Amino acid sequence: MKKVKLQVPATVANLVCGFDILGMAIHEPYDEMEIKLLETPEIIIKHLDNFGLPEDPSKNVAGVVLLKIQEYLNLKNGFEVIINKKIKPGSGLGSSAASAAGAAIGANALLGKIFTEEELVYFAMFGEELASGVKHADNIAPCIFGGITLVKSSKPVDIIPLNAPDLFVTAVHPQVEVKTSDARQILKKNILLKDAIEQWGNIAGLVAGIQKNDIALIGRSLNDVIVEPIRSILIPKFNEIKEKSLQLGALGGGISGSGPSIFMLSEKQETSQKIAEMMKSVYDEIDIESFVYVSKINPSGIKIIEN
């Protein structure tokens, strides 16, 4: 019986100014997944975590991805998936993307690597569709490709892997609920052209900074004049955390995905640790439980640890 074990990392979508197009893999937190190829056609999903996620494959993010692959290949085999989820659902750290991308990468490894990375993104997006109603790839792409990715198009899938600068990421997940659908609905359908121009100047600067490894340019491009001013209202203490992070030496940062997690980039580990402590204490003060993670940008994405 063939099986693989995977470490499937959290991801930060949007990267401040790159709403709906940019994403970044980090090292911590990550889900553990074990996927077996079965001789029989069932899809079996087991969650070792206690998040109460559905185990019916047609209602499970990993399950629907495997069903799609099975259907596409007319496969007689099934899969058994054991998930130990450590990326909390609803954190804004790509929890559903991790299950979806892990299922796609795991199945592909078991089937002899028959798919390209872009095809894996295509299959994994069915998981995102189940989770949020939208087939978006901004978390899935960095999970599968690693590093920082540009989703130039999700239909057809056109992913541009960018460089992974040698930077530290601090992420804080305050235990408040921000529904992705709410975070999307409060955005305005119309924006000012002049704001859009400022935003695409920042996006162009961020992509150029990443590719030129110009850390200062990355820092001064991490500005979002369109989404952050609206969405940050849903996240307690967002402005205080951002301001204090910059004072402590962060290059910049903002909302991770649709929140409530907040992330900050730093050049030095020491800075990122100090930011982590500050974040924790800000939420402790107002009695909001929080989880803090410090790691580097993850250049390789999902790790197959046992085959």
Added chain:
Amino acid sequence: MKKVKLQVPATVANLVCGFDILGMAIHEPYDEMEIKLLETPEIIIKHLDNFGLPEDPSKNVAGVVLLKIQEYLNLKNGFEVIINKKIKPGSGLGSSAASAAGAAIGANALLGKIFTEEELVYFAMFGEELASGVKHADNIAPCIFGGITLVKSSKPVDIIPLNAPDLFVTAVHPQVEVKTSDARQILKKNILLKDAIEQWGNIAGLVAGIQKNDIALIGRSLNDVIVEPIRSILIPKFNEIKEKSLQLGALGGGISGSGPSIFMLSEKQETSQKIAEMMKSVYDEIDIESFVYVSKINPSGIKIIEN
């Protein structure tokens, strides 16, 4: 008496999807400028061309730049400038930017290179303000830096030089008038967020393509869903020329600046020549005089040919 002779190239602003932020220098056409440092404080402007441009320095694009530099340095010297303009005013190929940038670069060379390139952009923007009412840097920056530039901000001046891919540029200037101010006024002040997202996906793709030297990615990023659909209405035969260029093998292209010139990028010289012939014949058919230029992306911008 110190003097410099310059070749000051045409520039293509916007580069399709990068409205107001991207620009590119080309080799043809270019203005010839000769600038002398005078012992006396006058600014003397002479035009050898017949475009009827004002020679009063306070009303001349090169003149106002030199007046600003003179004022900034409390300079007792003046300048004599002889301009042989070959980049036609109103062509959308950065004619005013050439005079402004040439004046700044020339003065700087005569004064012992005391300014940074970004300071030269700052001074040259006063010329653009005189010409169009707006201190924009998207033509000036590539003229001064060469290659392709990102104007991340014009206040303060923050220019990011990008790579200059080894590509051919075909530009056609049909003799119709499109006023920059009109081309700006017909744009909508509000745009759809979904269009903006598509646009910044293309901008990110274009910048990534330029930095990775991924020619195919450059090609499929040259799409503008916001400005081109509106401005192209002002340019006769725009759609026909674009379509035929792509059929002939162009990577992509669009309106140069605010028009009426149209530019196309190609990998091969042969393709760019065929496109030039096609462009000319399309305008010949409807009795619009046109000028066609074929050259490579100009990686170094203004050339000092004699010092």
